[in-house]
Amino acid sequence: EMDAIAAAASRRADVDTGICPPFTLIAPAKERAPSLAIGAQDCHAKDKGAHTGCVSVPMIREAGATMVIVGHSERRADQHETDADVRAKAQAALAEGLLTIVCVGESESQREAGDAATVVTGQLAGSLPDDWRGGELTVAYEPIWAIGTGKVATPADVASMHAAIRAHLAARFGPRGDAIRILYGGSVKADNAAELLAVDDVDGALVGGASLTAAQFVPIIEAA
């Protein structure tokens, strides 16, 4: 699968393609596909110290990662990570020069209550560092109800949320905020990728289930 994904990525050199496997597969993935960007699904905020079982940014870099995902909704839920935790991880990763993808997204009940944009901008306010140098900051909007469910946000919902995220980034960071890439994630598949990626301010996709096989992932690369 990695070979076919790497081949598709090199055919589309104009598209930035990366894979974020579990920690134990970072080094083997980099060895197998040296031309592909490899990332981690999480990192610890501290470079060193007594944190048994945790994996630091220098450790994932040493394994071959040039990117990391922080604040995924599953970590916010399962590991009770707060916005402040996510911000500390993002700061650590950016300081080490990693492309750092900070995830935000509302739950189904928050969307039904009409609070989606407030929740997401609140997460951005708390999870993004106020300043950074080194790595590239990227935001991923992942509505929780769309992750792994096959329920995909409509292009109109994605457009309005990405516009709200862009407005927050531009107001907070100025021209630097305009340049931050905003990814959409949540049931992105070969058959909906082109439509979602065509939405204003959708600068890429964070793909879960459909990244597991080349048959599903390569068409997404090609649709980008």
Ligand SMILES: O=C(CO)COP(=O)(O)O
């Ligand atoms: O959480 C996701 C990526 O991080 C999205 O997962 P799915 O693409 O399987 O919905």
